[in-house]
Amino acid sequence: MAAAAAAAGRGSRGGGGPGRPGVPWASWEERRGGRRGRHHPPAEESQAQRHEGGAGRGRSDSARSPATVAPGGQQGRHRVHLQHGERAPRRLALQGEGGAVVWSFRTVCLFQMANVAFMQGQLDNAEKLYKASMSYLLAGDTKEDDNAILEMSLKLASIYASQKQHELAVAGYQFCILTLEEKIAKQKDLPEDVLPAEEKANTRLLLGMSLDSYARYLLNINQLPAAQQMYEKALQISNDVQGETHPQTVVLMNDLATVLDAQGHYDEAYSYVKRAAELAKETEHSEEHMVLNNLAAILMHKEDFLQAKQVYKEALKQAQQKGDVVSVQHIQEELAELAKRRKGSK
Template sequence: MKDEPEEAELLLHGALRLAHESGNKEAITYTYDLEDNAIIEISLKLATIYAAQNRQELALAGYEFCISTLEGKVEREKELSEDTLSVEEKANTHLLLGMCLDTYARYLLFSKQPAEAQKVYEKALQIAEEILGERHPQTIVLLSDLATALDAQGRSDEACVHAQRAADLARQVEHPELHVLLSNLAAVLMHRERYTQAEEIYQEALTRAKLKRDEVSVQHIREELAQLSRQRSALL
């Protein structure tokens, strides 16, 4: 009420931890009820900040809090009639869960936990496909991210299927981040030692990145092309 959401968030985390430790189900439920979608969004942002600060314990607590809270909320909302809660409101809660899963998966991938990231990405992708459809830009990005998680585990064949599908869909819908998705596909192909095809796709991605004036992507793709050249030369 005093507009101090960060302090409120820390207190709620502490309350929830104590409630879980004591097995007090009523307290757990009450604490969750305090968390409407807006507060959960704040909690997600704080968890991301903690992750950036390398405060892993707080980051994990935040991500797990958001996901477990929303999973319970989604299940409870399924039982509510449309007179009580609209289809749109239910979908918004479900999509927020998907966003939390996506953010957590990226954290896991960055933390060198690709197998765990893969599982979380699969859940996020399922929600996106169900609510938004397979041709939605966010669904396509999640498909490509899932490919990255698989590729990081050395499962390049599976990764290639997903990355190719993401690139194909991105072309069909004129995805604004097509150059990024093409770059991801090229990376998977490079790891499979399909250098000629990878180079072609990298070059297309580079052209598109320049047109978008995405200097970060341009630099990344150039570095990847240099790496590809070194790997190809090593085989000669």
């Protein structure tokens, strides 16, 4: 328990995600909102939600967190149900790794209250509630490397990041990443009848989510080479597990391009964002106009002003069609910047 306590800070256990712990990355990606990278200023949402894929703009309400559905819903890997013979939900069983893990009704309530507090930006309250939830779980049979505990720890790390508690945030992120890497190494050769492939994939996706969240924090504090490394690992996992055309893979390509562009690696950034734009168009990605905006910005930095203008105009057209007022304003500002650069280059 000492490692989880250290990651949570102040001797307590850490906070969890806005949905039920253990939700695969696909579901997590669908609920995340907001702008990504320096070319897209974020909409109004808490910094912790941005670090950990919060409920910002850019996603439909139907794609929000499993926290918006009652326990026992069909979203996520875990299933909660009343134990046999109970008339009231005094104790709930959570189907997790290796069988049923019993959650007391109090723990479930604390966890859901923590979710609500987090979504409302009440981070101090969310921190306390997540810690209480984890304390109850760890006092029982739940192990420190259980995906539920690790996803809660990741949420707490994002809260510390938003509170500018750098040491605690980094400790939390690194605890999640290192623990998951060790867990994946141990599970690698386990046969299907011992650990199903789906369970292995879910753990890898949780590692991808942790790497992505840490990368965004590192980008925010301008540690660009480290952020690049985290994005590269997260992209590899998403590509391997979910495929190149998955929406999350496209987003990560775009994000990696952003951090490469910020370091002046324009050619490499262009190769990633160009592929992201191609995939976004092919798959009718909901954020295609944002990817195009990043593509145009990188073209501008490469001083390919004519092509940049054409891509900006397409991005603007799509943003207007989608009624994305924030993106429309941002793209118009970028077009104005492009005009200045073109004039200065003559």
